Amino acid sequence: MKELDPGLKRLLKWARAASPLESAEAPFGFSGRVLAARKPARPPAFFDELQRAAWGLSCVALALIVCGAIVLVSQRSAGPATDQFSSALSFLASNFPAQ
Amino acid sequence: MQDQDAARSLVDYLYPTVIRIVRGSLPRRAAEEDLTQDIFVKMFAKLDQFAGEVPLEHWVSRIAVNHCLNVVRAQKSRPEWRMADLSEEQAAALAAAASSVAENPDPAHLIGARELVDLLLEPLSPEDRLLMRLLELEDRSVEEIRRMTGWSSATIRVRAFRARRRLNKRFEILRREGHL
Numbered sequence: 001m002k003e004l005d006p007g008l009k010r011l012l013k014w015a016r017a018a019s020p021l022e023s024a025e026a027p028f029g030f031s032g033r034v035l036a037a038r039k040p041a042r043p044p045a046f047f048d049e050l051q052r053a054a055w056g057l058s059c060v061a062l063a064l065i066v067c068g069a070i071v072l073v074s075q076r077s078a079g080p081a082t083d084q085f086s087s088a089l090s091f092l093a094s095n096f097p098a099q
Numbered sequence: 100m101q102d103q104d105a106a107r108s109l110v111d112y113l114y115p116t117v118i119r120i121v122r123g124s125l126p127r128r129a130a131e132e133d134l135t136q137d138i139f140v141k142m143f144a145k146l147d148q149f150a151g152e153v154p155l156e157h158w159v160s161r162i163a164v165n166h167c168l169n170v171v172r173a174q175k176s177r178p179e180w181r182m183a184d185l186s187e188e189q190a191a192a193l194a195a196a197a198s199s200v201a202e203n204p205d206p207a208h209l210i211g212a213r214e215l216v217d218l219l220l221e222p223l224s225p226e227d228r229l230l231m232r233l234l235e236l237e238d239r240s241v242e243e244i245r246r247m248t249g250w251s252s253a254t255i256r257v258r259a260f261r262a263r264r265r266l267n268k269r270f271e272i273l274r275r276e277g278h279l
Contacts, residue, residue, distance in 0.1 A: 004235070004263050008219075008270040011196040012235045014204055014212035024115035027132070031110035034139040035103060 110139055116156050117163045120247070123232040124167035124225065134170060138163045153246075160247040164229065171225035189215045190277065197274050219269055227262035234259060 004012070117138050121131050142162055149158055185193065192211030195204050204212070216236070220228045233239040233247070241255050250258075 005267045005270050007197045011212050014209045015216040016236050018209035018213040026111050026114035031107040034110050034136055037140050038143050
């Protein structure tokens with residue numbers, strides 16, 4: 001590290017010697033003032049409650065949408081029901097008789 | 100009630116650590132108690148973030164260093180001063196320090212030296228000023244400063260190099276202006 005000028009070093013040494021022995025102890029009542037200045041734990045505000053309720057509702061709505069989508073997909077992949085086939089066959093038989 | 104007592108004990112225990120940083124950072128002592136109080140309020144607000152990875156003193160030191168640097172940065176920089184602006188005691192201390200014979204100075208020179216050092220440190224950046232105070236006035240080691248500030252050893256060495264160069268330059272200008 002760069003060295004200081006000897007004159008400046010001397011000045012710093014004197015400044016160190018001149019530093020009064022200041023107390024490093026907390027002055028009387030200091031901790032009390034700090035504790036008084038601390039922000040108390042904030043009670044949940046109405047807006048916070050509302051936000052929480054809205055969040056819960058949107059989660060429920062999302063769950064319902066997902067369930068609905070699953071049911072729809074499973075119905076489509078199951079294929080047409082057998083009674084729908086039989087009515088279609090009878091319709092064909094009555095309108096287009098076999099030759 | 101127990102929480103309050105514990106908080107009081109914590110403040111009393113950490114006060115010496117915090118006040119040293121505050122005194123080392125502030126160019127003037129006027130607001131040191133207010134600043135110290137702000138640091139403790141901040142510490143309590145962040146206490147749930149303390150993960151215990153470093154000792155509590157180091158964690159609080161870093162909060163104190165950052166808070167002090169922010170406050171000092173927000174203060175307006177003072178105009179440059181010249182030799183003619185020095186008080187009689189400051190000029191005498193400068194003359195005595197510049198002459199290599201004065202090893203046992205007059206007590207008045209000590210006060211002048213202290214004021215003069217404050218003036219010499221003032222144009223430095225808040226970080227450099229704090230570093231110079233810790234290194235040169237409090238005789239702290241690089242390792243101690245690293246733990247207190249969270250800066251790397253390399254950063255501390257580079258900063259110290261630059262700050263010393265600036266201090267030497269400023270001292271040299273004063274000496275020339277005073278024909279010493």
